Amino acid sequence: ELFQQLLARGLVRDTQDSSSELPADSGVKVNVIQLILANACNFGCTYCFEGIQGKELSVEQEVAKIDLSRLKSREEIKVDLNNSMYASRERLQHQYDPKNRHMKPEDAIRYVKDALAVSVASGATGAMVQFFGGEPFLNWKAIDAVLEEFGRGEKHGIRIDYSTVTNGSLLTEAIAAKLAKYEVGVCVSFDSPTSPSRPLKNGDDSTPVVMQGLRLLQKHRNRVAINAALTSATWEEFNNSIVDLAVEVDAGEIGVVVDFDPTFYARFGTANIVE
Numbered sequence: 410e411l412f413q414q415l416l417a418r419g420l421v422r423d424t425q426d427s428s429s430e431l432p433a434d435s436g437v438k439v440n441v442i443q444l445i446l447a448n449a450c451n452f453g454c455t456y457c458f459e460g461i462q463g464k465e466l467s468v469e470q471e472v473a474k475i476d477l478s479r480l481k482s483r484e485e486i487k488v489d490l491n492n493s494m495y496a497s498r499e500r501l502q503h504q505y506d507p508k509n510r511h512m513k514p515e516d517a518i519r520y521v522k523d524a525l526a527v528s529v530a531s532g533a534t535g536a537m538v539q540f541f542g543g544e545p546f547l548n549w550k551a552i553d554a555v556l557e558e559f560g561r562g563e564k565h566g567i568r569i570d571y572s573t574v575t576n577g578s579l580l581t582e583a584i585a586a587k588l589a590k591y592e593v594g595v596c597v598s599f600d601s602p603t604s605p606s607r608p609l610k611n612g613d614d615s616t617p618v619v620m621q622g623l624r625l626l627q628k629h630r631n632r633v634a635i636n637a638a639l640t641s642a643t644w645e646e647f648n649n650s651i652v653d654l655a656v657e658v659d660a661g662e663i664g665v666v667v668d669f670d671p672t673f674y675a676r677f678g679t680a681n682i683v684e
Contacts, residue, residue: 438528439536440536442538443538444520444521444540446541446551447511447545448511450543450547451576451610452544452608454606455606456606456638514554515554517552521538521559524536525562529567533567535568539571539574540593546575552573572596573593573595575595576599577599578622579622580625580626585622593632595631597635597660600638600647601643601646602616606638606640606643627658633659634661635651635654635663637663637665638665641672
């Protein structure tokens with residue numbers, strides 16, 4: 410049913426059906442290609458919508474019981490399991506299917522190649538390839554394969570830019586250098602130097618490893634943005650320290666993702682949130 414909906418809207422096409430080819434001048438320019446490279450993550454963020462309390466759920470044990478019993482206490486709830494687009498049985502079954510944890514490098518190349526063909530046919534002169542997750546650098550092989558295969562688009566008739574959103578904990582000297590080579594914009598999710606809301610899966614503080622990653626990006630002069638979540642869980646630690654950090658690591662931009670939960674606005678007030 411989902412595929413039929415996408416097909417009807419022209420968002421996908423049947424490669425076996427010549428009549429479904431995208432016209433050269435359709436008026437629609439496809440210029441953003443997002444690859445969900447991994448459904449896994451090495452963090453246990455308390456407010457994350459990809460898992461419940463940062464815990465990855467077993468299809469066999471958890472998907473069949475979308476309720477509150479998996480939590481230690483109801484007071485810990487950060488995601489409303491009874492009223493969440495992210496907690497549907499179908500989504501969890503797909504997300505936690507063992508066969509759907511990582512995108513194969515050859516598949517990533519094929520997806521980008523097909524999408525670029527659509528972009529070129531639609532008249533786009535440039536495209537943005539986004540590496541996303543989960544934590545995308547759990548699948549560095551796929552990122553590396555795409556960068557090496559397509560470069561900046563010189564051989565593909567279109568300018569290609571790249572960006573990624575990461576927790577910054579898995580960056581190495583070699584990865585930072587490769588990202589700099591292809592001018593990949595790196596958005597590092599980091600709420601505050603003192604926030605306890607983004608621990609590693611084992612419960613340890615993630616700040617030291619994230620700072621190490623930010624220093625590597627700074628060393629290789631990568632384009633860096635910091636993305637901070639403003640939620641009930643991060644409210645107390647959300648202050649000017651994130652600005653000081655951005656200056657310290659040469660981040661050129663700070664983004665703020667505001668909580669979607671209506672109770673957040675009721676609790677803190679729109680005026681206070683904006684201020």
